[in-house]
Amino acid sequence: MSDWAAKRFWKQAQVVETEGGYSVELDGRSIKTPAKKLLRVPTLTLAKAIAEEWDAQVDKVDPGTMPVTRTANSALDKVAHQFDDVADMLAAYGDSDLLCYRATHPEELVARQSDLWDPMLEWAAKDLGARLQPVAGIVHQPQDGVALSRLSVQVHALSEFELAGFHDLVAISGSLVLALAVTSERISVEQAWELSRLDETWQEEQWGVDEEASELAEKKRIDIVNAAWFFHACRRET
Structure with a gap:
């Protein structure tokens, strides 16, 4: 799924420990970057912040209110x-x-x-x-x-x-x-x-x-x- 879904469809964002880091799941489904990679970050601190950004979305997803998610996407899709x-x-x-x-x-x-x-x-x-x-x-x-x-x-x-x-x-x-x-x-x-x-x-x-x-x-x-x-x-x- 794309992490820039137009409308909120999930009830809860949850941090999950994965091999080599942490990811975030929306009702059990892993968040992916725009390039369809698993959004996996190196620390629990980052993962918790990303989960909080997704939980804070009300109706439509607003990337402008999600700086941690955006930068993590950039690290994986561009910098890497x-x-x-x-x-x-x-x-x-x-x-x-x-x-x-x-x-x-x-x-x-x-x-x-x-x-x-x-x-x-x-x-x-x-x-x-x-x-x-x-x-x-x-x-x-x-x-x-x-x-x-x-x-x-x-x-x-x-x-x-x-x-x-x-x-x-x-x-x-x-x-x-x-x-x-x-x-x-x-x-x-x-x-x-x-x-x-x-x-x-x-x-x-x-x-x-x-x-x-x-x-x-x-x-x-x-x-x-x-x-x-x-x-x-x-x-x-x-």
Whole structure:
């Protein structure tokens, strides 16, 4: 069956232990991914969250309210088949990491970026062995190849499920360093979100909040929080 059934037809979602992980059944029938694979996840924590998402559906199934199910589907249907390509794409963010591109003015913004972003680059240099150099302006300047290789090793060491969650951490923040800091528990996802929006926050302080932009930002904030939860749930049991 497809896990995107138009209407709710089941009474109960139940977690089932399977070989190599856990799956979820709807009235005894296993949930399948859009590609018709068994939706099997590595931890009980993930399986329970998926079961809760399905039990929370009322009349019609709304994928927008099922972030754990969606990311698990992505891990199985997409990441598993193109792991190296996805890992390479995310590792490439290191060569144009948000934290490395600094404003040239005004002085207050330059100072804020230095105060808040430099510690993260120092952490990457010390703990990950990857020193990235900040540059002034927006013109791309290649980073040290050895540093990038070390960051790439970190990304390629992830599991397919971890990489599925890691994808949104990197893509939404625009920073490989921030994503690795979250997954390493150096900072919280909320801190990473604030650091990734330093420039936007500065603009809001100067010119006020744009309602439409604020709504879009809130959606991204929810998505990045969900991504961090998914990643950590791949490693933890309830």
